[in-house]
Amino acid sequence: MKKTFAILLLLTIITSGVLYSGFQTSTESVAVRFSRLSTTSPDSPGAYQVGFTTGSFVDESGYTIDVELYYPATEGGTDTNPSQDNAPYPVVIFGRGFNSDPSQYEWYAEWQASWGYIVAVIDFSDGLFSTNHERNAQDISDCIDWVINRNADTSYFLAGMFDVSKFAAVGYSMGARAILLATNRDSRISTFIAMAPANKTNMFPGQPDPDMYDEVAGIDVPGMIQKGTLDDVARNDPDYVYGTLSDVSKIFIGIVGANHYQYMDENSGMGDNSPTISLEEHHRLACKYAIAHLQYFLVGDVSFHKYLFGEELDADVNAGIVEARTHEGIDQTPPTITIESPTDGSIVDGIVTISFSAQDESGVSEIKTYIDDVLVSESNTYHWDSTGWSDGTHFIRCEAIDTLGNQGSEEISVTVDNIDDSLPVVTISQPTDGATVKDVVEIIFSAEDDKGVDSYCIKIDGISVSAETHYLWDTETYEDGYHTILCEAIDTSGNLGSSSISVVVDNSYIDTTPPEVEILSPVDGATVSGNANIDFSATDDVGVTSYRILIDGIEVSTDSSFTWDTTSYTDGDHIITCEAADAAGNVGSAEITVQVLNAVENELENGVPVGGSLSSGSSEVWFIVIDQDCVSMRVQLSSGWFTDFDIYGKMGSEPTTSNYDFKASTWGGEDITIENPSTGVMYIMVHSYWGSGSYELTVTLTYQTTGSNILLDFSIFDIIRKQIE
Incomplete structure (x- = not known):
């Protein structure tokens, strides 16, 4: 039995990935491995230095997923500063293969980062031998969530560097299967590259999973499929994926002489054919076509069309370097135009900046700006000198044409007003x-x-x-x-x-009229917490010369506004006094009372029971906020056998057994209703007069709705009672 299990495990490793032991991950920089032929051809790395950092996040199932990030940097190295040139950068989420480490794809991630992409290589949550493709696909989407959150975190050194409107999913072998599932399910993924996708239901080759192909058929974004022509692991799976894709733009690249494992830092692995091209040549071709695909479909650079559907691809095919099949999907969707400035219907004068954006999944090839049907610019930003145009209504139309000739446009109207005859208002x-x-x-x-x-x-x-x-x-x-x-x-x-x-x-006049003071915020009787803004205004027939704000009789500000840190005050009622003095020394004032409430524990919800336990003679205090229009408050308490628990209530501060507004102290359970309670914070203390045990407390507030006599009673006990009756 042990021997059989060992054979099965070995077959699984052979057919789904590489035998993990026995190789070393290369740490060479991509700039060392490949000669930098140019910065405009995808044959070589791009112009950016590459930085490296790590991160992790916890998925919804509680698994920790490690991430290796490669990004355009001012200099190569770990945690170096990101480059600001052309930022933010499109994002590539990379899924690793079976039984491999994310660092084995360093060559690929560095090449793409050097072209102006941020590449996130994730380590699937199910471990090295993961075959849980559903979870792996979810890991891809969870990583997108993580990237969006990191981008918005201003304390993170890469904040703002991710272009969260441009996501691509790239994967190898088992990871390619995951990104195909994720692409079909996650609309944030704009394009994908599946490298040697292996689709096995078990350890035996040649048995594709039909459910996966059903999902592939639903993909509606452009994609690329790659494989080595000597791949004896994925075999025909990449061909099946290409054939199953619907009528979208798709490219199939077969790298002649390459095997399955050359997508890692390995030339060969068990269960695969030996390659006839070098590892470096395979990596060059894999990156060449990946960069061309991303530049064209994710960035929208139409100059890379020739590498996917034109003469550059034909040259490699004719030279016997690659095998290729392509389908340029029928795109009848025009670009989406958004005019960012000026706004529709606005009044403009002088130099006016006209700016707009154009989005199209096939790429934008032309952009134009018209004013009153006159072409004024072939850029998405134009500085319009409106002084050369007549005052009145003018129409701005912005157009974009995609790579297949579909045209989109948006038009707004503005009013030019360069003749200023309006007087200042004093x-x-x-x-x-x-x-x-x-x-x-x-x-x-x-x-x-x-x-x-x-x-x-x-x-x-x-x-x-x-x-x-x-x-x-x-x-x-x-x-x-x-x-x-x-x-x-x-x-x-x-x-x-x-x-x-x-x-x-009248310098003999004696001014005895004080300023009139009005407190604008907070309102009288309000409940405040944290930082509360105090604002007031003062008017005087001669003029106000000074202001003061006092809390509980102590001066806290000599201005008409003040940010009050209520956390340094006790919970309960406090008096705010606002004063203003005129030149004659007359002082006017206004005063309100507010309630400070910074307690974060033991807050009651209307009609929701809470529980606790007490020892004999002990107490526990709860509170609930009572708003306006409350017509009654019902307090119910139940406790265990051989206990006698009582209720004490007080508005605005915690009650004691000797200081309270109301009390319920019958034997056994308590049930008391307070009619028309005051607005504010009601504190309710449960006190053990005798005995130890648990209790349940429910406070139900009944409100009268505005403009009617209908009473709203949220008591869960009443609802249960009515259902029983």
């Missing part, structure tokens, strides 16, 4: 019109204009006294009586706006 905030003033008075005004304000002026009795929006006026240098204050603003087009008031100077 508002004098203090002093008020008709006010009696004395001593030093602060004059304050504001001005608004759609084109912007260029200059300001304050005049008293027609004489300019300030070029600012505020002025300290010493009225003692003026005669008692009426005086005119004129405030002016001139916009960037030279339009003059103004406002004037009349005041009475």
Whole structure:
């Protein structure tokens, strides 16, 4: 029996992957292994240095998945700074083969990263010998989630570097099967590359899984299938996958003389034919066509079309280097156009930036911008000098044509308004019109204009006294009586706006009227926690000179706004006082009471029972927030045999057995209803008068709905009782 199991295990390893022991993973840089022929041909690595880092995430089943990340960097090495050139970068999720380590695909990941991709090589959660293809496919999607979360984490050094609108899935052997399943199920994957996909239901070769091909038939994005012509592990599986794909753009590349295991850092493995081309040549061809595919279908660079469907592919086929089959899917979907600026219906003037984006899975070949049907640009960004166009409505149309000639467009209208005849709007905030003033008075005004304000002026009795929006006026240098204050603003087009008031100077006048104070937030009776904003306003006929905010009688701010850290205060009621003083020393104030509630434990939900346990003489406190329109509060308590538990309640603070608003202390269970309870936080204490044991507490709040007499009672006990009745 042991001998039979050993043979079966060996066959499984032979037919599904490489025998893991006995080889060393290469650590050479991709730039060392391949000569850098150019930075425009996929025959060689790209222009970027390559950085390396690792990460991990836990999937929904609780398995930890390790990730190796390769990315464009300012210099090669581990955790080096990412390159900012052309960032963010499209993302490639790579699935490894059976019984192999992610580091064995370093050559592939580095090549792609050097071309401006971030490559995430994942180690499937089911281990080296994983054949759980459903889980592997889910790992691919979970890795996409992880990438999106990492990209949004501003503390992560690669944050913002991932282009989360462009995902490709790439896999080898067993990993190719996983990415095919994931591509059919996850709409975020825009294209795929399956390298030597092996599809076995068990350890014996030549038995494809029909369920997989059903899923492959559902794939609706372009893809590439690769294999070595001497592959005796995957055998005809890659051909089956290509044939099963629907009417999408698809490319089949057979690398002549290569076997199954050359997609790793190995020339051969048990159960496979010996290759007739070098490992380096196989890697060059595998990367050449992978880069061409990604550049064309993921990035949208139409210049790579020739490597997939044109003369460059034909040259390799005629030279006997590769075998190929291609199908350029029928694409009748036009590009999607989004005009980013200006917005539809906006009013514009001067230099206007017109920008738009165009998305198409076949790639965009032409983009154009028209104004009133006149072609003005063949770029997706254009700086339009609207001063050369008449004022009025104009139409902006942005167009894009994909590689198959499908045309998409979007049009908006804008109103050009370069003739500015609008005056600035001037508002004098203090002093008020008709006010009696004395001593030093602060004059304050504001001005608004759609084109912007260029200059300001304050005049008293027609004489300019300030070029600012505020002025300290010493009225003692003026005669008692009426005086005119004129405030002016001139916009960037030279339009003059103004406002004037009349005041009475009376330096014998005694001002006894305090400022009027209004607390804007929080509202009286509110429940606050964490950081709470305190804001108030104050008006005075002469002008406000100072502000104060006090909490429980202690000054905390000399401004009209304050961010209050309530966590440094005890839970319960606190008094907020806001004061404002005028130049005569008159003080106006307003006061409210709020309740601080920073407790995070023992909060009750309406109608939801909670449980606890007490020893004789001990207590436990709970709380519930009561909103407006609450017409009744019912408190129910049940406890075990040979116990006597009581209820104490108090609004705004924790009750004690001697300080409470209500109490229920009958023998056995308690059931008390409070009609029209106050708004705020109600604290409820369960106290063991006698005995030890467990209890169950339920608080049910009943609210009256606005505009009706219907009462909403959320008591779970009432619902159960009605069902029984």
